[in-house]
Amino acid sequence: MKNYIIAIDGFSSCGKSTVAKDLAKKLAIAYVDTGAMYRSVTLYALKHGFITDCKFDEQAIISSLNDIDITFTYEASTGTNTTFLNGQNVEKEIRGIQVSQNVSKVSAIQAVRAKLVDYQRNMGQKTSLVMDGRDIGTVVFPNADLKIFMTARDEVRAQRRYDEMKQKGETVDFETILTNVKERDLIDTTRKESPLRKADDAVLLDNSDITKEEQFDFIINELKKRHII
Numbered sequence: 001m002k003n004y005i006i007a008i009d010g011f012s013s014c015g016k017s018t019v020a021k022d023l024a025k026k027l028a029i030a031y032v033d034t035g036a037m038y039r040s041v042t043l044y045a046l047k048h049g050f051i052t053d054c055k056f057d058e059q060a061i062i063s064s065l066n067d068i069d070i071t072f073t074y075e076a077s078t079g080t081n082t083t084f085l086n087g088q089n090v091e092k093e094i095r096g097i098q099v100s101q102n103v104s105k106v107s108a109i110q111a112v113r114a115k116l117v118d119y120q121r122n123m124g125q126k127t128s129l130v131m132d133g134r135d136i137g138t139v140v141f142p143n144a145d146l147k148i149f150m151t152a153r154d155e156v157r158a159q160r161r162y163d164e165m166k167q168k169g170e171t172v173d174f175e176t177i178l179t180n181v182k183e184r185d186l187i188d189t190t191r192k193e194s195p196l197r198k199a200d201d202a203v204l205l206d207n208s209d210i211t212k213e214e215q216f217d218f219i220i221n222e223l224k225k226r227h228i229i
Helices: 016-027 034-047 058-063 097-107 110-124 136-140 154-167 174-190 212-225
Strands: 005-010 030-033 070-075 080-085 129-133 146-151 203-206
Touching (some): 016 030, 016 129, 034 058, 034 097, 034 110, 034 129, 058 110, 097 174, 110 136, 146 212
Parallel strands (some): 005 146
């Protein structure tokens, strides 16, 4: 059977990565978390002082791209994905609130997107995979075999993010997270480079009021309808 690609796009904190990892495990195919790539570039910029409370040095970020190496290890049996930035495990660091507050601005830089999109496309040429992000079905893989666009109400997404961070032992404020969710939505949907939007042929999945099991079954059914699995 030929390789196939499942593209999952959508707003922040919709559970894209969770369902993508579950699909990869079920189907025994590769999983690629593109958000982790942009978060890793953001973390690098923060650590090197390119981003502070009073500055955002876009040119410095662009100039540093050749110094940034992002790799993944994925354990299909457990659905565990680990991100490495220049050889260092940064999976926990890239999920912090400071990275979340800046990643949409970094993602809007054309040079950053160009570099990471090339990397993502190269992955798709080698194997079947499920990839989640903001522009997978519209830019990275416009001919993906299945495109899903995920959304949920703002408050629902903020609560999920809040619960996730609290579970990790982080000190967080719900209103701060809700504000961040709304700000990221605005930046993601209005940016010049590859704005977040639903592809014309994508299937809309609003998971505000359904369980993880129900959304997983929804996608499996879409794959079966298309005779992909």
